[in-house]
Amino acid sequence: MTSSPAPAARLARPLIELREVEKYYGDYYALRKITTDIREGEFFSLLGPSGCGKTTLLRCIAGFEDISGGHLAIDGKDMEDVPANKRPTNMVFQSYAIFPHLTVEENVGFGLRRDPSSKEDKARRVAEALEMVGLKGFGKRAAHALSGGQRQRVALARALILKPRVLLLDEPLSALDKKMREQMQSELRKLQRQVGITFILVTHDQEEALIMSDRIAVMFEGEIAQLDSPERLYRRPISRKVAEFIGIMNFLPAQVLSTGPQIALDVAGLGQIGIDAEQCPGTPRTGEASVGFRPETMTVLYDGDPEPTRGKVAQGTVEEVVYFGDMSYYEVRLEGVEKPVQISMRNVVGRPVLPRGSRTRIAWEAGALVLFCEPKG
Amino acid sequence: MRGRGFQIYAICYLIFLYAPIALLPIFAFNNSTVISFPLSGFTTQWFSQLWTDTSLLLAVKHSLIVAVSVSILATCFGVFAARATTRYAFPMKQGLMGMIMLPLVLPDIIIAVSLLVVLMQMGASLSILTVILGHTLIATPFTIAILNSAFQSLDKSLEEAAIDLGETPASTFRLIILPLVMPGIISSLLIAFSISLDEYIIAAFLSGTEATLPVYIFAQFRFPNKVPVIMALGTILVCLSIALLTIAEYFRRRGIAKAGGKDTGGFL
Numbered sequence: 001m002t003s004s005p006a007p008a009a010r011l012a013r014p015l016i017e018l019r020e021v022e023k024y025y026g027d028y029y030a031l032r033k034i035t036t037d038i039r040e041g042e043f044f045s046l047l048g049p050s051g052c053g054k055t056t057l058l059r060c061i062a063g064f065e066d067i068s069g070g071h072l073a074i075d076g077k078d079m080e081d082v083p084a085n086k087r088p089t090n091m092v093f094q095s096y097a098i099f100p101h102l103t104v105e106e107n108v109g110f111g112l113r114r115d116p117s118s119k120e121d122k123a124r125r126v127a128e129a130l131e132m133v134g135l136k137g138f139g140k141r142a143a144h145a146l147s148g149g150q151r152q153r154v155a156l157a158r159a160l161i162l163k164p165r166v167l168l169l170d171e172p173l174s175a176l177d178k179k180m181r182e183q184m185q186s187e188l189r190k191l192q193r194q195v196g197i198t199f200i201l202v203t204h205d206q207e208e209a210l211i212m213s214d215r216i217a218v219m220f221e222g223e224i225a226q227l228d229s230p231e232r233l234y235r236r237p238i239s240r241k242v243a244e245f246i247g248i249m250n251f252l253p254a255q256v257l258s259t260g261p262q263i264a265l266d267v268a269g270l271g272q273i274g275i276d277a278e279q280c281p282g283t284p285r286t287g288e289a290s291v292g293f294r295p296e297t298m299t300v301l302y303d304g305d306p307e308p309t310r311g312k313v314a315q316g317t318v319e320e321v322v323y324f325g326d327m328s329y330y331e332v333r334l335e336g337v338e339k340p341v342q343i344s345m346r347n348v349v350g351r352p353v354l355p356r357g358s359r360t361r362i363a364w365e366a367g368a369l370v371l372f373c374e375p376k377g
Numbered sequence: 378m379r380g381r382g383f384q385i386y387a388i389c390y391l392i393f394l395y396a397p398i399a400l401l402p403i404f405a406f407n408n409s410t411v412i413s414f415p416l417s418g419f420t421t422q423w424f425s426q427l428w429t430d431t432s433l434l435l436a437v438k439h440s441l442i443v444a445v446s447v448s449i450l451a452t453c454f455g456v457f458a459a460r461a462t463t464r465y466a467f468p469m470k471q472g473l474m475g476m477i478m479l480p481l482v483l484p485d486i487i488i489a490v491s492l493l494v495v496l497m498q499m500g501a502s503l504s505i506l507t508v509i510l511g512h513t514l515i516a517t518p519f520t521i522a523i524l525n526s527a528f529q530s531l532d533k534s535l536e537e538a539a540i541d542l543g544e545t546p547a548s549t550f551r552l553i554i555l556p557l558v559m560p561g562i563i564s565s566l567l568i569a570f571s572i573s574l575d576e577y578i579i580a581a582f583l584s585g586t587e588a589t590l591p592v593y594i595f596a597q598f599r600f601p602n603k604v605p606v607i608m609a610l611g612t613i614l615v616c617l618s619i620a621l622l623t624i625a626e627y628f629r630r631r632g633i634a635k636a637g638g639k640d641t642g643g644f645l
Contacts, residue, residue, distance in 0.1 A: 062537075062541060064537055064540075064541075083540075084537070084540050084541055085540045085541070085542075085543050085544060085545060086543075089541070090541055090542065091537070091538070091541045093534040093537070093538055094534070095532055095534050097532060097534035097535050097537065097538035099535060099538070099539075099553060100557070101556045101557060110539070110542050111542035111543055113542075113543070113544070114543050114544075158538075158542070159541075159542075162542065162543070
């Protein structure tokens, strides 16, 4: 392998440049003017509901679909006239696309057919690739006799053996059971760090994207709604739609009273408060708005609990409670708000869950709130 | 007892199906030119007569040339059509496919007459070549139907994976698609072969002086003393068919096992 430059330099350089990339079929737009950069060495995820264009974008990068407009460059080279078999990308398919009539070895070594190196060299590289994905000694097996997880690994080894600049993964874990999926998530992450290749993952599973990615592009209807780190995406979603897609978010109706570096709000159930301008991802303006918060940012207080030193307290009634072992999920109706809010709490020994119907106090911090100033509906 | 009626029905059906074929070898070895019971003795003279009948051997030769050519031609056309319908979108796809499949339901006599008229108009002389054309026409819809299902069960991402790994569309076809649809191609070859081999009407119209086997056999029935020889020929053909079918089934099962698929039906 070539020696890699310092991580900071590597991250700064765009490997894939998308400029107003469009894809339409007749008058149906699958991609609408997508402009973004994907950096060298990052784990990049395309996240969105089915039909949002994430797979189409991946296939455009791979060269299986021609783009209808705009420009796509990989490593500074425009890809317009470069067919899929000449692009520096390799793909792991959703169905794995393992060649059923070949052995594991033949599958993994398939991409080396046109490589001029010696037979021994190729065999060594196949063995290395198999070892890398934890399939040492499986080379002679028939590919169709493998389990789902093993096929997945063969597909990975087969795609990585050519040392592509970009590895494209199209929902690679969706066919695996939960336990296997969780194991592969951490393995993929480790593998990506180990080989240092740029990974682009397509997934509809927000949890998977959060766990694995350096950056996530959330896509709706052929557009990137937000491109951010997992943490930013979770803590500061740019719109209610993104917020609802990533994890759970409670929304409360609010009135914006004044704007500026500090925004004054009147939030249903919480009362009059002030928040930082940074907590509003859009442009704040006075009038109707809504305020969102994640279930774990609020705390249900027990009788006799002291008032929190930071943050404030609101009154509510426990409508529903679900005990989940390590966690409890409460639905609490705040005073003056019709729809109950969801609050998750870590269970602590000596503090039994509050029964339904309990009157309780809710502790919350203004810093956890996100203000959405978008038109209703 | 429940199911008794069905058992009787099944047995009657099998007798109806196989009794005539069972009679073939019986009379092929019977020492008499009259086809009736009681049998009059064992002989193999009809089989030895087969080898001396030059016009019959010529008919067999014609039939084999026609059947082999038809199976290859019709299978090639079938591969093109099946590939086109399962992978590409083009205008009028449904209508075009319907037109291609039409000979399946068109009476053979109609096809035979119209082909004859056209060939006469073109001034073509009748030979086994014209029979090959006619048979290819009627066999192609069958090969398309068989190959369509073979191509349809092929995962598109297999091709994309091969291209992704640096292969060209042509080498992908050779390395991935062809091996995986091979069982379908073998079935298609065999079906087209057997359709052509026993086809009478088109062959009778288009063969001219180069009679194929069915045309020759039908003509021979005018001579009663030739009938036992036909029986002997029939016996050989039945044995060949069983052998062919067994081979085809062997390859089909091996193909499925190799590709790790589940066995769903087949001939046997």
